[in-house]
Amino acid sequence: MPVKISATASQSSNKPQPFPKPKPPYELFPTTLSMCDGRIVRVSVPVPDRLSMIIDITPDIFGPKTPAGVTVAQWVKGAGHYLNSNPHNTQPLGCQYFENKQWYRHVTLGMGPRDSSVRFEFSEQTNKAPARLRIELNPRKLGPKGFKTLLAILNDPDGPFAGKAVLKSARVTRIDLAVDLEGVQTDDLVAFHKNEQQRSIYIGSDGVIETLYLHGKSSKTKPAGKVLVGLYDRAKERIKKGKEPPFGPSPTTRVELVKTMKAPHNSLAKIATMADPFGSIRVGYLMGQGAKPKQWWREYVGLRRGKNHVATIALLGLDATMAEQFASAYLVPCPELVSKGINWSGWDQGLEVTGLNLLLGAQK
Template identity: 50%
Template sequence: MQALAKPKPSPELFPTVQELSNGWTVRVSVPQPDKLKLIIDITPEIYGPKAPSGLAVAQWVEHTGTYLKNQPFNSQHIKSKYFHNPEPWYHSVDMGMGKREANVRFEFKRGTKKLPPQMWLTMNPRKVGPEGFKTLVAILADVSGPFSVKPLLQSAKFTMLDVAVDIVGLQVSDLVIWSKNVGKRQHFVGADDVLETINLHRKPYKSKPAGNVFLKAYDRRRERIHAGKKPPFGKGNVSRVEVTKQPKKPYNSLKSLPDYNDPFKDLRVGFVFDQTQMTKEWLNYHSLRRTLSAKAASTMLYLDEEQRTAFEKALTAPKNPLVSSNVNWLGWSEGLKRTGLIHLLDEIA
């Protein structure tokens, strides 16, 4: 029996309601940015309007760190790292913004032979939320502060972007996941023998034999409970599908984020019951293929070649996709609005 989600997911955040072949109902969220890293070159153009002429980068970093530690606009100074050698320098300042576990990290990188000095901003937009982004914009736009908001955001590049979709009504073990880019797979099972997380790595390459993790599917309800926090929908199951992108020039300017290419274009996620005729052999094959080859799984289940071929097709081309190209990405603008990231983007125009 499917556990009911309480409170009921909002139709604005979960606009897709899908009836499944076994009679269950799932609700799928709009895609939302779940982690974002911005890189800004530290140049005089991003200095605040009251910065003195000829201000050295180290002086600007010192002033910026001190400004942030004074907790402007009701922000909260969480922690900071400060180095004294070879010159005084704030390594990072973590600031609390918004209402929910929101941490924006300001990180300052010294220049190298290849790169200028940089400031990195790392955050989870979903947690920062609209109120948190209003606070961040106020800090960046403060005429008495160290920043010049428009040049700073116009020059900002995002080098990491996690995009997440929540599926309310299913566990991770209920999902069939396919991607043409997959290499290594990792499965994490809880102490109660329930599948909690699937990590997919990209195909290996010379400098990274295992390949980077580009997709995570995990049990959102269990994640919250393990962290000692209230699950989002009570006893209702929630699976999060999260894609990690690491864009490069010229496709990573912050101002281009609303028009970013669909990150789900090479991905298909469906419900296990929807893929083929429901049999005990299919369910066992789906489970065994997480850790065995197609040949080993079919041998263990005494499948003939026709059954094996049909099951492999069901695994690699999920029907009735819940997450896939052209299925979820139409909601990206709503996701930006819901997190409040749109407040930051509005400052660029």
């Protein structure tokens, strides 16, 4: 079992795992764990990493200066023109306008200090659903400054939106939650989701796993199944983009949980108080699952990248006792890094550091 140690404890006896330069900020990485082999892992608070919400287009969300009797199509055209004018010093990143229908399909604006954007997507009424506005963004990238710009757009007295009404009627369809693990590569971890059906694994040129996706049930539109959770190497991801690794030479893995939400439990207001979503996932240290002998356990996990349990056992020639032990360990019985009751206490901090709390507070 992991042992929680204080952030100020001396690590002089753990020479292979020195404090990285720069060290993760304590307020965002409040948990420090010592693994079974002495490795030190710092666990971040969960942060919202993607947010998608829909709003029914009704007169209730029209801005205060919208003329009486305006149709939905007229409002969409006006809203699109407004957004396409780059309000509040935003940057145009793309739009699609159907001239024959006089209808905007979407407008995407850049805002915030980082490489971030907000997409406004307008869908027409169908037999199954009313006309809707979909707003998609990445809270982690947008940050507090970006959310202030978004709120300025929604609350612009001369604009097309009634900001408070928009936010009160917003329903979240998807929110991704990210937890960073500083001190471990993706290859050092084992993960399990209760609804997983298959996996996708991407291995780098060094033979080490860079990305692992756990998929749900397949469908016609998504043969591999929708992604339930992803684990990827943040350092390698940033290096490929020409950026510095987040914590110098120290490896860092990001765990992203995809949570879909449905009515009547998906109002934007409920995001701050939603129940712990990590009950469906277990992420633990590979060598901390109690499987022995460790060399065979590593071989088993490596072969499971492309084979099922039965084929792996046959290839390794393991007896029934060891086969049962490895099958149990593969379900991550010791999820010391990410699971229910471990990470969720820091959700308030995640909302604050990204600025999503500003959006939640603006609807009151």
